[in-house]
Amino acid sequence: MVHLNERQKISQDALYLEDTYLGDVHTSVTATGHDEAGGRWLAVRHNIFHPQGGGQPADRGWLGECEVVPVRHAATGLVVLHATGSHSAGLDDLSEGDLVHTRIDAGLRLLHAALHTAGHLVEAACRVEGWTLAGSNHFPGQARIELTPPETGAQLTDAEEREKAADRLRAFIAAAMADDLPVTADHDDEGHRVVRLGDVHAAPCGGTHVRSLADLRQVTISAVKLKKGRLRVSYTAGHRTLR
Ligand SMILES: [Zn+2]
Known part of the structure; x- marks a missing residue:
């Protein structure tokens, strides 16, 4: 489920395609939702996370203090961020438009x-x-x-x-x-x-x-x-x- 009009075009810039060496960015939440298992996800406007695909594994990183992993969301095509493990503190409270800091595991x-x-x-x-x-x-x-x-x-x-x-x-x-x-x-x-x-x-x-x-x-x-x-x-x- 996406908390936006599904027909509305959700905009997301794939910064990871433009600069491999960009390790962190301040951006905003552009969409939120839940997967079928009930886990919450967030999508950010300027995305530095590479999702698994094309034989390359997914990045790891953080949204604020929360450790996240990116996944390609089939319904929207967005790269969305899931909390890894049960530590979703800080992710649940965010909603569309909130400003966030994201960073990847650069190594x-x-x-x-x-x-x-x-x-x-x-x-x-x-x-x-x-x-x-x-x-x-x-x-x-x-x-x-x-x-x-x-x-x-x-x-x-x-x-x-x-x-x-x-x-x-x-x-x-x-x-x-x-x-x-x-x-x-x-x-x-x-x-x-x-x-x-x-x-x-x-x-x-x-x-x-x-x-x-x-x-x-x-x-x-x-x-x-x-x-x-x-x-x-x-x-x-x-x-x-x-x-
Ligand atoms: Zn390649």
């Missing part, structure tokens, strides 16, 4: 952005091999890109051939990082957000990214495996300013 944001950007880089390297993207997961500790190889070409059922391919991926990644390719986003003619790594890669994407590949550190291809006809390229990455 977690940078880790997610680094893993996600590295995923684009790994995908770009794999496309050079002629492989087609079939799926991606940018979660910490399980990051991987899944691809379909062409029916002809290198015999990737052979472990030695897969290791040679992994070395070619590593060389591509090292060269792109040495060039410090810029990571940019623009919109195509149909309004879809397109993310680019220099001129070597372009893909539709709604995630958060680092500013250029120099912001990444230790992008490592840990394994190239073949499972049920799909290649699974596992990788790790960190952010330059995190240890």
Whole structure:
């Protein structure tokens, strides 16, 4: 249930798409509601929270002193904030128009952005091999890109051939990082957000990214495996300013 006329267009700016490095903002409550389980949510006018989607996990953060997690609200398309756990103190008393301070867990944001950007880089390297993207997961500790190889070409059922391919991926990644390719986003003619790594890669994407590949550190291809006809390229990455 949304405490606003459902037909009324609720305005929300997706600041997380404009600036990965924006860690906090003063804004106002633009909508409130309850989910089916009865939990209360709030939506804010200027949203810095990335909800889970596109293989990237959700941010964590705070609204005032209340720890929150963002979720994409299906009925309205808004990114709404739920209190984590039972500590919703401060959230229940707020209503539309109230001014609030929101901030994200900046370290977690940078880790997610680094893993996600590295995923684009790994995908770009794999496309050079002629492989087609079939799926991606940018979660910490399980990051991987899944691809379909062409029916002809290198015999990737052979472990030695897969290791040679992994070395070619590593060389591509090292060269792109040495060039410090810029990571940019623009919109195509149909309004879809397109993310680019220099001129070597372009893909539709709604995630958060680092500013250029120099912001990444230790992008490592840990394994190239073949499972049920799909290649699974596992990788790790960190952010330059995190240890
Ligand atoms: Zn992306």
